[in-house]
Amino acid sequence: MMNEETIMGDKVLGNVCLDNKFLDPVEFKRQGYMIIDFLSDYYARVHEYPILSQVEPGYLARHLSSSAPREGEPLENLLEDVTKFIIPGLTHWQSPGFFGYFPSSLSAATVLGESLSAGFSVVSFNWQSAPAATELEHLVMDWLAQAMGLPEHFLFSGSGGGVILGSTCEAIVCTLVAVRDQVLAERGRISLEKLVVYCSDQTHCSLQKAARIVGINPNNVRVLRTTMETAMGLSPTLLRETIEADVDSGHIPLYLCATIGTTSTTAVDPVLPLCKIAKEYGIWVHVDAAYAGATLICPEYRGFSAGIEFANSFSFNAHKWFLCTPAGCCCLWVKDQEALTRSLSMEADYLRNAPSDSKRVIDYKDWQIPLSRRFNSLRVWLVLSSYGIEGLQNHIRNHVRLAKIFEGLVEEDERFKVVCPRYFALVCFRLLHPCLAKRANGHATENGQLVSNIRCAEIGHSFSNGHAGDKGHSVSHSHAGKSCYSTSNGHTAANSHAAADDIMTPYASKGGGGGEEINKLNQKLVQSINESGRVFLTHAMIEGNYILRFAVGTTTTKESDVRMAWEVVQENASRLLLK
Ligand code: PLP
Numbered sequence: 001m002m003n004e005e006t007i008m009g010d011k012v013l014g015n016v017c018l019d020n021k022f023l024d025p026v027e028f029k030r031q032g033y034m035i036i037d038f039l040s041d042y043y044a045r046v047h048e049y050p051i052l053s054q055v056e057p058g059y060l061a062r063h064l065s066s067s068a069p070r071e072g073e074p075l076e077n078l079l080e081d082v083t084k085f086i087i088p089g090l091t092h093w094q095s096p097g098f099f100g101y102f103p104s105s106l107s108a109a110t111v112l113g114e115s116l117s118a119g120f121s122v123v124s125f126n127w128q129s130a131p132a133a134t135e136l137e138h139l140v141m142d143w144l145a146q147a148m149g150l151p152e153h154f155l156f157s158g159s160g161g162g163v164i165l166g167s168t169c170e171a172i173v174c175t176l177v178a179v180r181d182q183v184l185a186e187r188g189r190i191s192l193e194k195l196v197v198y199c200s201d202q203t204h205c206s207l208q209k210a211a212r213i214v215g216i217n218p219n220n221v222r223v224l225r226t227t228m229e230t231a232m233g234l235s236p237t238l239l240r241e242t243i244e245a246d247v248d249s250g251h252i253p254l255y256l257c258a259t260i261g262t263t264s265t266t267a268v269d270p271v272l273p274l275c276k277i278a279k280e281y282g283i284w285v286h287v288d289a290a291y292a293g294a295t296l297i298c299p300e301y302r303g304f305s306a307g308i309e310f311a312n313s314f315s316f317n318a319h320k321w322f323l324c325t326p327a328g329c330c331c332l333w334v335k336d337q338e339a340l341t342r343s344l345s346m347e348a349d350y351l352r353n354a355p356s357d358s359k360r361v362i363d364y365k366d367w368q369i370p371l372s373r374r375f376n377s378l379r380v381w382l383v384l385s386s387y388g389i390e391g392l393q394n395h396i397r398n399h400v401r402l403a404k405i406f407e408g409l410v411e412e413d414e415r416f417k418v419v420c421p422r423y424f425a426l427v428c429f430r431l432l433h434p435c436l437a438k439r440a441n442g443h444a445t446e447n448g449q450l451v452s453n454i455r456c457a458e459i460g461h462s463f464s465n466g467h468a469g470d471k472g473h474s475v476s477h478s479h480a481g482k483s484c485y486s487t488s489n490g491h492t493a494a495n496s497h498a499a500a501d502d503i504m505t506p507y508a509s510k511g512g513g514g515g516e517e518i519n520k521l522n523q524k525l526v527q528s529i530n531e532s533g534r535v536f537l538t539h540a541m542i543e544g545n546y547i548l549r550f551a552v553g554t555t556t557t558k559e560s561d562v563r564m565a566w567e568v569v570q571e572n573a574s575r576l577l578l579k
Contacts (some may be wrong), residue, residue, distance in 0.1 A: 021126030030268040030300040031075045038079055049094045052534030100538040102291045108322040109386040113379030125371045127361035128353045134362055137377035147389050148296035151309040154333035162333040163367040168290045169206035171332040172314040176214045176255055194276035195254040196220045196246050200234040202262040231421050232267035240277050253281045260304050261292025264540035265420040265428050272307025285311040292424050294321035298368045298393045301469050307468040321553050323383045329376055341366040399425040400470055402562045409566045423469050425552040431520050431573050517548040528572040536566045
């Protein structure tokens, strides 16, 4: 006998089947066009909105009901709610005046690819569950590796291969787990406490989180100090000294995260000498190029990745500058795919099938943390195929060109100073103290080159092809490193850090400027620029100095927007300096 609940359940199910209201092809088409029209109008008007959202925390609860509606509403009404309540609560990342963080370069191909992938809604945990999704990922990861000039062994035809993960943090967790397990298998699980991870104080905080997740003792994360002497890149000498001290004290060096394009200033760690040292000690090197990896599509930037052939893994976020937004598209390559799959494979009877057993297919569930996965390769494929390598190169080069224009404008104004070498499309600058402006600028540039660049070039490291990027930079990292690192829980374990005088201190602490005073001035400047609603930028702290970051990367940004942004910066600076 059926009880009432079952009868009710059957009735509800019956209605749904009859109405097919969850996926009626005609209604889907009507609503789909409505969404595309809505977004297209949004893109056309995005420059009209104040970029930084003006809402107060908790604003949305005042507008939307505190419980889900009993009955559904038409999409027309819901889109009205989006216009009235959601759009005001957005910080408009796609506005042409958005220069904050690392922008998210949107493209029609990625939005449509994302829709296509959602439309198919396959769950491609193993080959059988969605052969096309797996094989397309395999293919585009090889395409990308070739287009970016990555070494052969990162390709599937070599010993390695690529996978699309959700984030750099995941890429680090997965590779860290792989080498952790390898070493523990050799040395015994008791050795976990002895494992040491190396990074610089400019490495993204994802590394520390990943290390925590995989059980590395927080005291064993060596955060090596960088200075402007090496343009905030990690010193190989300092790395060697630190490793040697660790070995002497019975620790086991495990993993190094080197960065091409750090988050604060896009500093570049010297991958080649770091890898050489790491190799001597059997350390796994992961290269995090979350932002700047996109530039490797242009051959002139490949000097920055010199030495990548000695790294064990490499990742970049295609969802940043590479037109494959939204987030969730981190491309990871490993040299040895078995190292990864040994640690990450998962078995269950219901997942068994003939193709997997044949070992002739890839089961991406064994390359990542979760089981389920999205059909992300579709949007990467659509982006690569729609725009081609040349289209992507033009996209990157155009943004670098715009950043260069902005850099030139900053350099022309003696009240400001560009504080770090610009390698890509990020300009780091700050307002000087009025009485120091002239002096500092006079000494900051020689023949258009920052003093720090020149110093770096003097001290040795040059990229393998003799130049890199649009400037022909030759950046040195071979200076005598000072023993200075801190552990992730904040202890300074050693000392003798040489402060970089040339770039920061002339107007930060020397000559009566007062570091805090200038920091506050620059902080106010960022605040007032962002309050203008026309421009949005963010800041970073470098050696105790508050600096402004101007990151070009939004696809809607044109030269006129960059020039407008500079005017907004100047206007606000003039107002602040008059106060
Ligand atoms: N690494 C670098 C150099 C970054 O700039 C960022 C974010 O901007 C990350 C890692 C974090 O990436 P994800 O959010 O994919 O973990």
